[in-house]
Amino acid sequence: MLRQGYLSKPGRMTGQLVSRYYKLYADGRLVYWMGKPPAAADTPPKGEMRLDATWHVAPAGGADPCAFRVNEAGRTHELVAESADEQRAWVDDLCDLINAASGTRREMDAIRAEAREMRRATHALGIAGRVPLPSSAPDVAHDAEEAADVL
DSSP, X not given: OOEEEEEEEEOTTTOOEEEEEEEEOTTSEEEEEESSOOSSTTOOOSEEEEOOTTOEEEEOOSSOTTEEXXXXXXXXXXXXXXXXXXXXXXXXXXXXXXXXXXHHHHHHHHHHHHHHHHHHHHHHTTOXXXXXXXXXXXOHHHHHHHHHHHO
């Protein structure tokens, strides 16, 4: 887990700020509970978001120095930290995860493009069968295991 703590968000009905307990995990999950942190590991969360390379996080830029926005496809989550320092820490950690996901996505796109080119070349030579991924391909299964061990 990278970060945990209370953040407030506007309520659906009244728009007044309501407090939620959030946990940010290294695998990109942002999970929250109503009220106090869960006492037991099996307490189901109120909600969960999965950050990826398409998300954007930034300070809200309004009058509240503790506010920030998390933008996903078609939806904006407005959150308020308990202090300006906490807001900066949340924004930094969220941005780091999004940037890491973006870098991994670019690497995988480049590897897939290289594999496609190798398949085209082997097809042009009349060699049947699938071409394995290049040796530069990351060990995705191993990386996922390491991320699970961190949790």
